[in-house]
Amino acid sequence: MTLEQDKEERFSGAIRYGIGINDNELVDYIENITVVTKGQERLYTGEIIYMVNLDLSSNNLTGDIPEEIISLVALTNLNLSWNSLRGQIPEKIGSLSQLESLDLSHNVLSGEIPSSITSLTYLSHMNLSYNNLSGRIPAGNQLDVLEDPASMYVGNIGLCGHPLPNNCYINDDPKIERDDLDKVSFHLSMINGFVVGLLLVNMSKLAHLLRGGAAVIVWLLISQTPSTCCVHARCVAGERDALLSFKASLLDPSGRLSSWQGDDCCQWKGVRCSNKTGNVIALNLRNPNDCWYAFYYCDELSLLGGELNSSLTTLQHLRHLDLSCNFFNGTSIPVFMGSFKNLRYLNLSWAGFGGKIPSQLGNLSSLQYLDVSWNNFFYQQNIFSLSSTDLSWLPRLTFLRHVDMAEVDLRSVRDWVHVVNMLPALQVLRLSDCGINHTVSKLSHSNLTNLEVLDLSYNQFYHTPLQHNWFWDLTSLEELYLSEYALFAPAGPIPDRLGNMSALRVLDLSYSSIVGLFPKTLENMCNLQVLRMDGNNIADLREFMERLPMCSWNSLEELSLKYTNMSGTLPTLIRKMSNLSVLLLSGNILDGELPAGVGALGSLKILELSNNNFSGLVPLGTVSSLNALDLSYNKFSGFMPLEIGAVSNLKELVLSYNNFSGPAPSWIGALANLEMLDLSYNNFSGPVPLGIGAGNLKILYLDNNKFSGFVPLGIGAVSHLEELYLRYNNFSGPAPSWIGALGNLEIMDLSHNSFSGPVPLGIGSLSNLTTLDLSYNRFQGVISEEHVERLSRLKYLDLSYNFLKIDIHTNSSPPFKLRIAAFRSCQLGPRFPMWLRWQTDIDALVLENTKLDDVIPDWFWVTFSRASFLQASQNRLRGSLPANLKRISVDRIYLGSNLLTGQVPQLPISMSRLNLSSNHLSGPLPFLKSPRLEELLLANNNITGSIPPSMCQSTGLKRLDLSGNKITGDLEQMQCWKEFDNTSSMPNTNPADHFGSKMLSLALNNNELSGEFP
Missing domain, CATH: 3.80.10 (Leucine-rich repeat, LRR (right-handed beta-alpha superhelix))
Incomplete structure (x- = not known):
């Protein structure tokens, strides 16, 4: 055709x-x-x-x-x-x-x-x-x-x-x-x-x-395939080879670059070519997942890593380069990054870079957008920090409009204000949390006439008071972020010059140690839409609101005054702020009933009033747009307010820590958009409404109430449910069999109830589960491999105080890597279960009263050498402890009431608590040099010899129990007692630095000590 x-x-x-x-x-x-x-x-x-x-x-x-x-x-x-x-x-x-x-x-x-x-x-x-x-x-x-x-x-x-x-x-x-x-x-x-x-x-x-x-x-x-399309020029062979070399040096565990094969690199994912020449002009390798999720929820497979190959410099037509939201393990930003003369967009944020920013970036003469933010974080016991001691290269980027260096260490850069003042095209400057503590009070000539967004939050400008600063003259600013300007030093009042910033739409002065009210010169700030003053000392809410420019009352969309020491009642004039969508007043001393005007705020989407003393009615009126309501930590009482049931758009409802009572109303099930419901720490009673699980519920907190009966079947239909807290109630009967249908469940806490019967096998299919707490119930039966076969993400497991037998017969590693495991009063023994050997991530292990009748295996001290808490008391553990525990970093060990023999071992210097009471230990006490030791319990053994002088170095001891042994010696002659007695009356000495100064409990009875008590 x-x-x-x-x-x-x-x-x-x-x-x-x-x-x-x-x-x-x-x-x-x-x-x-x-x-x-x-x-x-x-x-x-x-x-x-x-x-x-x-x-x-x-x-x-x-x-x-x-x-x-x-x-x-x-x-x-x-x-x-x-x-x-x-x-x-x-x-x-x-x-x-x-x-x-x-x-x-x-x-x-x-x-x-x-x-x-x-x-x-x-x-x-x-x-x-x-x-x-x-x-x-x-x-x-x-x-x-x-x-x-x-x-x-x-x-x-x-x-x-x-x-x-x-x-x-x-x-x-x-x-x-x-x-x-x-x-x-x-x-x-x-x-x-x-x-x-x-x-x-x-x-x-x-x-x-x-x-x-x-x-x-x-x-x-x-076009159907690269072989049949003639619209775009095909990629340049040399650039294709350069990309393949670049790929070869990267780590790509999830195969994000699997499309990088074949001749036409222009068809590869993340690669963009010029339609005319075929040259690569854009390379977008940003993580497809949210950066926060990828790092903090350990979605490591989605992260690109490895090395950045210099073959990338072949792409001299490159205009757009995005490597953000990956992890390059603290490697420095390569110097060759400064060789792309046509580059206009460079995003290296959230990428795990470390070291100093290379000054060669100043050679990117066409650059308009630069983002190197959020590269300072802790990962696998390593700290990565991106820094710069000299920003003199920055003004060479004359076209620069957007600069984001959030969390880059700039504490050594003193001239940063004068440097950025040489960027006349700059529109956005973000330098939050950079360790900056120096600024200037005034610029002789400001070139920042185009600056619209300035973010200096989370720095500490101790040397320059807030009111004496250069940025108050930037009348073009639309957004100004100064949160934590001087967190630990008084910043003084807000300057009158704020009134000249008529274009300002967002103002964040939260946690800046501001004292007092707004000045009376703000009548021109009619565009104000977001105001955040959290953490300052405002005190008088009514006067503060009256000081706001009246012309902004209809434009204000967010008002945040959390933790501002405000008292009294919420003023009725709040109804005049008719466009408010976010109102945050948590953490104050406000009391009384909420004014009816709150119900007239037709645009309100978020209302947060937690941590106050409000009581009475909740007049939501016509606030049908409300998405989030938080009334927690107040003094509301009685039945749950009926008005809440009419707010059909609610996604988050938090009523915890009040005195609500009676049954939970059935209309909760009509809130079809609800994603989070928190009724915890109240006095609700009776059965849970059948419809409580309707809609899109993801988080359900019903804990610490008096709910009783069975768990309603409706919860089993909530396929989106991620967190379920039912602890500290009076639920009874068997655990529901439909639990296995909650495929998205991540946290399930059924502890401190009266559930009985076997643990449902369906739990084993909850592949997203990270936390499972069934403790303090009446479950009985066997926990087998079927209960855990798909729990690959499980980190926290507590089955304590039930009638359960743990019978997982596997000599290989289970699918999970636990961080906390508690089996107190379950039947885990008589032999040490081999599957524990592979739990090398354990931080806390509780095996108390688990009917273990065995020798502690050698692998126990290797597998759990990095744990902080080991508890295996009240068993029949035999054998001796390793002669030297200094190689482990365990903070607390509890092995009391067993059958252990041998001597008390050398203790690690980091140990704070050791309980080996009621065993068959013998021999002398070891050399003790543990300054962090707070509790040493060795009662009811066969320990002999005297108390070693090294005991005096354990100056932090609060409990010492050596009773019921065969310890000898003259107590009065103990050197540490003498030193404490002498220094307590000497000037320029601190008795708290000496042995015994923090002692709360000392038991040396039933030994063979002599002499007078010091």
Whole structure:
């Protein structure tokens, strides 16, 4: 098929199913297309889902944009401009991850811009102008790299936020220049029959665009595989080889780079090439998971690591490089990173880099976005820290608009203010938690006229009072973060110059030791939307609220005054802040009833009033938008407030630590959106409502109440449940058999109830379980391999105080690596279970009264050498202890009431508590040099000899029990008693530094000591 375009040509007539084409013809049309573009004829084969360009602009198309359009996963260009399209932009538009150009301008689209649009990391051109869009403009990632951003949104009177002058709440996202990837221009036309066939395969709903006889011009290119696509130039061979060398030096445990094979590197995941030259222009290897999750939930398999090969320097056309959210094990940022002259975007955040930032980054003359934040963290007993002692290279980056060095150690950089003042294009500067303690009071000339976001939080500026600072003159600022400005030193009052910052929308002064109220000069701060003053000494809530500029009362969306020493009642004028979506007043001394005005805050989404003295009613009124309500640690009492049941959008409800009583109401099950419910530490009683497990519940806290009866079946239907706390209640009967259906469960605590019967085998299928506590119940029967066969993530296991026999017959490693294991009063013996040998991650092991009748095996002291707590008292353990325990780092050992023989071993210097009472130990006491030792219990053995002088070095001893032995010697002549007696009356000495000064209990009875008591 040959397709050519006449600019004046318009097709007309409705396109209907099956006109002029049968199924066989349809297949032929889809699989073969001949395109004439710019005088060249090209043949393309493929399927509709591999379409890379779709242009339906300049027609009279109507209706909604179909959601099915997101199935065109290969699209790089989408143009639906100059039509009459209505409805909303598809919510999952961000799924079109290859999109470079998006034009939806000059339509009648409405609603908000979907937040998923920020996921389009390759976007180089976007136009949403002249529609009826409204709400906050999303920000972040490639969306903020686009040139002339304001023109993209003009003609939408309902839109607000950067880059438009209309104010609304904005996120803390960067604003950077665009990555000017190649634009693609296509001049194709398509006959009517081909359009019909194309749309009927996978885009049937596009017919809605064509009703009413709309004319159509379709410009598109189709590609199926790299071997059949001629739209893009193929990758340069030298750059492909460089990428393969780069891959070879990386560690990729999850196979994220498995697509890096074959000849065309432009088709590899994370690689983007120029459509014109085939040169690699973008390399995006950012972890697909959330950074916080990957690091703190040990999702190590998703992290790239290893070394960064210098072969990367071959990619001299590179404009976008993102290695964030990976882990390079403290390696330094390579010097060769400074060799990419065309690089505009560099993101090395959350990547485990260490050492000093190379000054060669100053050679990146085109750079606009630099992020090296969050590389300072503790990992596997190693501390990694990224630092810089000299930032003189930074001003060479004259196009720089976004700088994020959060958690980079800059404590040695004294001239940082003057350095950043040489970056006139700078819009975003984030230097939070950098150890900076020096600033300046004033700049003779400020070049930061474009600065919109300044984050200096979590530093300690002891030497310059808050009110004397250069940043108060930055009247262009929209967001200012100064949390913990001077945490341990009085910062003084807020300066009057704050009133000149009329563009300010976000102000965070939390935990900055501010004393007093706002100045009376804030009448021009009408754009204020977020105000955080947590941890300061405000005291008078009413006066503080009255000092806020009245013109901001309707614009304020977040007000956070946690832990500000406020007392009294919540003022009724709170109702005048009609746009509040977040109100946080926790940790104060507020009391009385909540004013009815709280129920008039129709936009409220988060209400946090915990740790106060509120009581009485909860007047939620018409606050139907509320997502999170926290009333914990107050004095509410009686039945659970009925008003809460009308807030259908609630996702989090926290009522813990109050005096609520009576049954939990049945209407809880009607809160279908609830994800977290915390009723703990109240006096609720009776059975749990049957419908409590309805909806999307993920976290359920019912602990420390008086609930009784069976656990309702409804909880078993909550497939999303992740945490279940039922401890300290009066539940009885067998544990529910449906527990095994809770496939997402991570924490289950059924302790301190009256559950009975066998432990359900279904527990063994909970592969996500990390914590299992069944202690203090009446469970009976056997725990076998079937109970643990799939518990690969289990870290905490407590089966204590039941009637259980632990019978796991495996000589190989179980699927889990426990950190805490407690089997107190279960039957674990008589032999030491071999499966414990493989639990090398144990930090606390409790084997007390487990019917062990065996010699402590040698592997016990090797496997648990790094544990902090070992308890195996009240068994029949035999044999002797190792002569020297100094090689282990155990903090506390309890082996009392056994049959151990031999001598008391040498103790590790780190030990704090040792209990070997009621054994058959003999011989003299060892040399004792354990300054951290607080408790030494050796009663009822056969220990002989005298108390060694080295005992005097254990100055921290609080309990010493050597009773019931055969210890001899003159007690009065013990050197440490003499020293303590002498120094207690001597000047310039601290008796607390000597033996006996901290002693709470001393037992030396039933020995053979002599002399007078010192």
